[in-house]
Amino acid sequence: MTDDAIAAEGVELTYADGTQAVRGIDLTVPRGEFFGFLGPNGAGKTTTIKTLVTLLRPTAGSIRVNGFDAESEGRAVRETVGYMAQETSVDPELTARENLRFACDAYGVPRSERADRIDELLALVDLADVADKRADDFSGGMRKRLDAATALVHSPPLVFLDEPTTGLDPKARNRLWEYFRDINERGTTIFLTTQYLEEADALCDRLAVILDGQIVSDGSPEQLKREVGGEILEVSVDGDERAREQAADIARSTDLFEADAAVEVTDHGLSVTSERARSKGTDLLVALRDAGIAVTGFNVRAPTLDDVFLAITGDHVEIEDAEVPDELAADGGRD
Ligand SMILES: Nc1ncnc2c1ncn2[C@@H]1O[C@H](COP(=O)(O)OP(=O)(O)OP(=O)(O)O)[C@@H](O)[C@H]1O
Known part of the structure; x- marks a missing residue:
């Protein structure tokens, strides 16, 4: 098996309306890496992720994920990746445990393994105490943690986290960081996009910066800072x-x-x-x-990563003062 979790070459994605969201991306992510994908709004991060997880078919280029060809072995790719999308996939009508059961169904986790796997994940994201409470009672941080757990039910070797902590208060964010570090230390490759440069700095081994559909910079946080x-x-x-x-x-x-x-x-x-x-x-x-x-x-x-961004994109990306969306507010003392 290849040592690369992701090997993409010359990937392009043009939407039906003619928008060229991804314009020739070459990207290699070795197994076990905590990789950060950064760029301003609209740069093409989500489109790239959706292409890598086979939700979108590239207009050009080749993609291998976990050793499988995205075009001819799409199913194998989907079975070996976890994807935490920007919008939460948690069903508020269901309890935490039911949400995870549903995810087990969707990912085809063998029945005999489900109960143990769900307990393990509930413990990992610290929701064991509220496992049988409905998710609509959960704070924003708890929902995000449940969401992260649902992306992991099938123990994927590679997980995509698309802005997983946007809108969370620093305490809730720190807690999610612990889980991400934990699963990375257990061997899971992580592909993270984030609006928070501090988050990228704290978590990622390597970063790539995407601007207008193209990767314009690539290196460890320290290397990028030196480039300033x-x-x-x-x-x-x-x-x-x-x-x-x-x-x-x-x-x-x-x-x-x-x-x-x-x-x-x-x-x-x-x-x-x-x-x-x-x-x-x-x-x-x-x-x-x-x-x-x-x-x-x-x-x-x-220099901070924000200076790197300013130098590369001419804009600050950090949105620390952004308003917390209503549905994510009221984290209360639960995080
Ligand atoms: N379904 C679509 N049809 C047409 N254009 C789209 C579609 N989805 C995204 N785009 C456009 O493609 C470009 C890249 O969008 P994308 O969502 O991948 O960027 P992003 O870097 O993830 O941004 P954000 O941080 O805001 O999520 C943008 O110009 C966006 O408007």
Whole structure:
């Protein structure tokens, strides 16, 4: 058997209306990896997942999942993957246990194995105490955990998690992370998409960034951060936007930093991304002071994945302050 959980080459997917959602993706995910697939809204993440799990047929390219050809052995692919979609598949009318029984039916888990498997999963996601309660009484975090469990009933060696923690509070999110780490440590390959770069940083061995249907960057979180090029010097200045623009112009015109150092105007002043951010930071402060600009604060920090995103996509992806959807709110003290 191949060592790769996923081997995709030249995958393209054009929807019936002509939207080219995936435009030539090559992707290899070795067995056992915790892989993160990142990109802004509409970049093609869900379409790629649906193609890999055979819910969509690629317009071009070849896909092997768990050693099976997605086109000619689609059934084998579906039997060996778990898929936690963005929208929950939990039936609120059913209890946690009934939801898992239903999933066992759907995935064809042998009858003799079901009861044990369900108990094991309920324990894994910490829902054993409420196994016989209806899911409509569950908090958002509990539903997501049940959803994760339903994707695992058939013990798939590879599981796709499409934004599994969106809308959850940090506590509920942390708890799900534990389960994901746990199943990964037991050998399950994980393919995760997330809006939270902090999540990708905390969980993933390797990341790929998709932009407009194409992979534009690939590497470990640390490698991607190094690609940003140095550290980030953030300077706050007194005054309006004109003062901030002026300060940025000064930073650009000094020869303190490399010619390709990124200088940006920020809400409070400016930022400089440079290998020399630390060594030349104070020289910049002096230059600003000499130009009559009052510096009110400064800080040098290592790049985060958000900086990687900004550099690659020109946009911040993190949505930490996003509103929690109603149906996921009210996590109460249960998580
Ligand atoms: N059924 C469809 N028909 C036509 N276009 C579609 C369809 N589904 C998605 N698209 C388009 O394909 C592109 C990729 O969408 P996709 O949902 O794969 O992106 P995504 O990266 O998963 O975004 P999000 O984070 O918002 O879920 C977008 O332009 C989207 O509008």
